Amino acid sequence: xxxxxxxxxxxxxxxxxxxxxxxxxxxxxxxxxxxxxxxxxxxxxxxxxxxxxxxxxxxxxxxxxxxxxxxxxxxxxxxxxxxxxxxxxxxxxxxxxxxxxxxxxxxxxxxxxxxxxxxxxxxxxxxxxxxxxxxxxxxxxxxxxxxxxxxxxxxxxxxxxxxxxxxxxxxxxxxxxxxxxxxxxxxxxxxxxxxxxxxxxxxxxxxxxxxxxxxxxxxxxxxxxxxxxxxxxxxxxxxxxxxxxxxxxxxxxxxxxxxxxxxxxxxxxxxxxxxxxxxxxxxxxxxxxxxxxxxxxxxxxxxxxxxxxxxxxxxxxxxxxxxxxxxxxxx
Numbered sequence: 001x002x003x004x005x006x007x008x009x010x011x012x013x014x015x016x017x018x019x020x021x022x023x024x025x026x027x028x029x030x031x032x033x034x035x036x037x038x039x040x041x042x043x044x045x046x047x048x049x050x051x052x053x054x055x056x057x058x059x060x061x062x063x064x065x066x067x068x069x070x071x072x073x074x075x076x077x078x079x080x081x082x083x084x085x086x087x088x089x090x091x092x093x094x095x096x097x098x099x100x101x102x103x104x105x106x107x108x109x110x111x112x113x114x115x116x117x118x119x120x121x122x123x124x125x126x127x128x129x130x131x132x133x134x135x136x137x138x139x140x141x142x143x144x145x146x147x148x149x150x151x152x153x154x155x156x157x158x159x160x161x162x163x164x165x166x167x168x169x170x171x172x173x174x175x176x177x178x179x180x181x182x183x184x185x186x187x188x189x190x191x192x193x194x195x196x197x198x199x200x201x202x203x204x205x206x207x208x209x210x211x212x213x214x215x216x217x218x219x220x221x222x223x224x225x226x227x228x229x230x231x232x233x234x235x236x237x238x239x240x241x242x243x244x245x246x247x248x249x250x251x252x253x254x255x256x257x258x259x260x261x262x263x264x265x266x267x268x269x270x271x272x273x274x275x276x277x278x279x280x281x282x283x284x285x286x287x288x289x290x291x292x293x294x295x296x297x298x299x300x301x302x303x304x305x306x307x308x309x310x311x312x313x314x315x316x317x318x319x320x321x322x323x324x325x326x327x328x329x330x331x
Contacts, residue, residue: 044232053237055276058122058305062272068306075133075313084139086132087181091148091173092166099148099170100128101181102135111142112184113327114174118167118203120194120225120309123153123160123242137315141329144183146174153242160248167199168206175216189220189327190263191319193309197226198254201284204265205257218263220326224319225269225277225305228255228284232276255284258291265295266322270303277305298322 040048047055054060062068086100104110115138119126128147135145148170151158171188178185192200204221208214227233230253234244250256265288269281281297288295300308300318311317324330 044235052232052235052276055274056233056236056238058274061274062304062306064304065306068310071310072133073130075310076130079133079136080129084132084135089173089177089181091170096149096151097166097169098128099146099173100132102132102139102145102147103181104139104142104144108140108142110144110182111187111329112144112178112182113142113187113189113329114144114146114178114183115189115191115323115327116146116148116171116174116200118190118192118196118200119147120192120196121152122238123163123195123198125152126196133313134309136313137320138323140315141324141327143327143329144181146170159243160252164199164202164252168203168211171203171218172211172213172216175213186217186219188216188218189222189323190218191222191224191312191323192226193224193312194226194305197223198228198252201226201228201254202252204263205254205260207257207260220323221261221263221265222319222323222326223265223267223281224308225273225281226284227277227280229253229280255287258288258293261288261291261293263294264326265293266326267295267297268300268308268319268322270300270305270308272302272304272307274305 039050043049043052059065084102086102088098089101090098092098117131117134119128119131128149131147135147138145148167150163150166150170153160153163171190174183175185175188178188190200190204192198200221201223204218204223208216230244230249233242234249254261267281267285269278285295285297298318300311303311303318308319312319312323314320321330
C-alpha cells in the first residue's frame, strides 16, 4: 500500500499521540474505510456483507497461509528433535485442559519470568505442540515458556465463554503453582496471536477479584494481530461457526474492559494484514491511550497475519525483541 512508504509512526507510544493521529488519518485515507459497494447495504462502517466477510477471512489477505502454517509445525518438530522436552501440566481435570511447560536447562538458569503464549486458529484449531518453536529464544534468555491447550469453540459444550474460562484457569494455575517449575508468580507475562491475541487480551482485562485472585497481576502483554471488539466479528461470516450472543460480545470484548488493564502492553499488527485487523489494533491502542494505560503500538512492515508470528522464534525478530523488551531483558 502507498502509505507504507511514508514510514509514519512505525512504533507509537503514550508520548506519540500526534504521530498516532497521523497514522489514523493515513489508514483511513488509504484503505480502512472501504467505499460503499453496489453489492449490498453497509453492515459495519462502510462495508457491505461481502466486504466484511472478506475482512475476517485470512486466506483473502495471506495466500501463503498453508505454507506458513506448515513451517510452524516443521520448525516445532525440528526444535523438539534437539531433545528439548516439555513438562505436561494439567490445569484442569481432563484434556485438552493441559499445557506444555518449557523450563530453561542448567546452561541457562531460570530467571523466574514466565511467558504464557496463547495460540491462534480462529478459535477453532491449533495445538500447543505446534507452537513449540517459539520457546527457544526465551529459554535461552532464562524464561519459562508455557503454551496451553484449550477447547475449540465448536466443540460440544464449548464456545468462546468456555475457552476464555479455560485460558483464565491456565493463567491462574501458573500464578498459583509458579514455584513448581521454578517461576515467580509476580513475573507473569502474556502473549497471543490472532484469536489467541484476543484471548490473551481478555485475560489481561479480567477483574481477578471476581475469582478471588486479587493478587494475580499480569506484568506484561504482547498482543499480535488480535481482535478487541467482537461486534464486527459477530456480524461477519465467523458467526457461522462461532456462537455469538450479547453476553459473549460484551464480556469478551477487551476494549470494553480497559479499566482492568494493568499490564504494560504492546499491540502489534502486520502491514500486509486485513484493514479490519489493523483497525482493531489501532482502535484498541487509541482507547487504551485515552485511559492513560501503559501501551505502545508497532506496525510490522511487510508481514502478513501468519508470517509475523515467525519473528517471535528469532532472537533478532520483531516480536521476540518486543517481548524481551517488555520483560526487561533487552534494552
